[in-house]
Amino acid sequence: xxxxxxxxxxxxxxxxxxxxxxxxxxxxxxxxxxxxxxxxxxxxxxxxxxxxxxxxxxxxxxxxxxxxxxxxxxxxxxxxxxxxxxxxxxxxxxxxxxxxxxxxxxxxxxxxxxxxxxxxx
Numbered sequence: 001x002x003x004x005x006x007x008x009x010x011x012x013x014x015x016x017x018x019x020x021x022x023x024x025x026x027x028x029x030x031x032x033x034x035x036x037x038x039x040x041x042x043x044x045x046x047x048x049x050x051x052x053x054x055x056x057x058x059x060x061x062x063x064x065x066x067x068x069x070x071x072x073x074x075x076x077x078x079x080x081x082x083x084x085x086x087x088x089x090x091x092x093x094x095x096x097x098x099x100x101x102x103x104x105x106x107x108x109x110x111x112x113x114x115x116x117x118x119x120x121x
Contacts, residue, residue: 003084005056007069007091009077014065018056018116051120053094059103059113066100066112073099081118091118 006015033045061069072079073093081091093099093116100114 005084006080006082007072008080008082009068009072012068014068016056016058016061016065018058020057053117053119056116056118057114058100058116059111061100061103061112061114063109063112066114069093069116070098070100078121079118081120089120091120093117094119 004015004017006013008014031047033047035043035045037043073095076092079091079093081089095115095117098114099116100112102109103111103113
C-alpha cells in the first residue's frame with residue numbers, strides 16, 4: 001500500500017506507511033443528554049452517530065516511533081490522525097496491549113512491527 005498516515009500528539013508527528021488496512025468498521029455510538037427544565041421537568045435526548053474503526057499493519061517502524069506509539073496506546077491519548085486524502089480526525093489507539101514489538105530477524109531493538117487499531121472519537 002503506497003499511502004501514508006500521520007499521527008500527532010503534543011507536537012510530535014509520526015508518519016507511517018501501512019502494509020495493509022482492513023476495510024473501515026463502522027460502529028454506531030449512542031449518546032444521551034439529560035436536561036432539567038425551568039419547572040423541574042427532565043428532558044432526555046438520545047443521539048446516535050457513526051464512528052470508524054481502522055486496523056493497520058506495519059513493519060520497519062523505527063524504535064523511536066514504536067516507543068511513542070506504545071506509550072500513546074498505554075496512556076490512551078487523543079491523537080490527530082491524517083490520511084492520504086488529507087482528512088483529519090481525532091482518534092484513540094484501542095489496542096489491548098502495546099501495538100508494536102521487535103521485528104524478528106533484525107538487529108535487536110532496531111525495527112518494530114505490529115498492528116495499530118484506531119478509533120475515531
